[in-house]
């Protein structure tokens with residue numbers, strides 16, 4: 001049986017598609033927070049949409065229409081990051097052949113987005129603190145302070161509090177950057193969003209020029225695998241998985257075999273044992289599954305974890321063996 005696109009469509013909030021209640025609440029919070037000119041720290045796992053949140057805040061704020069400048073703090077060493085943020089004067093260091101304006105100067109009147117803020121080296125943290133306290137900074141190698149008016153939006157997938165405890169992040173800076181902390185939930189916690197996003201990305205790739213196939217539906221197995229996967233890479237990973245399926249598979253039904261190995265992945269040891277048709281007890285695989293389901297009171301989730309296989313595999317084996325709930 002082919003699973004088709006549901007009627008229900010999510011909301012598109014500045015590029016963030018969702019129909020989950022927590023996200024609805026979050027969108028409301030973003031609207032309120034954006035209006036106040038305070039520093040916001042967005043916290044969430046990789047691929048949850050932290051950058052989209054940062055942009056949404058800027059767009060909803062009175063600074064909309066002014067500059068929005070983003071930098072990933074993890075991709076520079078200390079010296080280069082300082083220069084990236086605050087600029088430098090000619091001769092400040094080897095390679096500084098002319099004056100250069102930094103991000104804070106370029107974003108004057110607008111917003112600066114510091115991604116992976118937990119990775120800022122301590123030396124640069126001291127300078128950043130000064131910008132937040134005084135709205136002024138001195139370019140690297142320079143003598144005169146430059147005045148700026150920027151709003152700071154930062155993001156991290158780490159708990160800053162822990163970074164503070166371990167001496168890697170200044171406590172005073174932590175309070176300055178997270179006047180309002182915003183937590184972005186992992187994809188698996190957003191009820192209904194996996195399905196919504198699967199279809200959102202299918203439509204995106206269906207519309208893309210040069211795609212080798214058009215997808216109109218999902219096989220039950222594929223659907224179940226997408227639903228039961230843990231999505232450690234969140235929305236970004238989901239988008240990649242759909243793109244992968246467009247490229248490796250054929251025809252209008254997205255099949256189980258079109259999914260990358262992680263989604264078809266099994267618990268390493270136990271599942272192989274099961275594959276060979278029975279564990280030490282000598283029972284058949286079918287008996288093992290029935291016993292596990294009974295012991296779990298019919299809960300597939302519990303039975304799968306007792307068997308050391310994914311819910312998807314369990315579901316598939318139940319179909320193979322004709323086991324009803």
Ligand SMILES: Nc1ncnc2c1ncn2[C@@H]1O[C@H](COP(=O)(O)OP(=O)(O)OP(=O)(O)O)[C@@H](O)[C@H]1O
Pocket residue numbers: 015016017018044045046047048049050051052053115157235236239
């Ligand atoms: N709710 C959503 N709806 C549609 N697309 C989304 C959603 N959330 C994220 N995306 C897309 O997923 C990708 C990852 O989002 P983004 O870069 O904002 O994540 P991130 O939290 O900043 O990740 P990282 O921590 O790895 O930098 C982007 O392509 C983004 O457009």
Ligand SMILES: [Mg+2]
Pocket residue numbers: 050051115
């Ligand atoms: Mg990001």
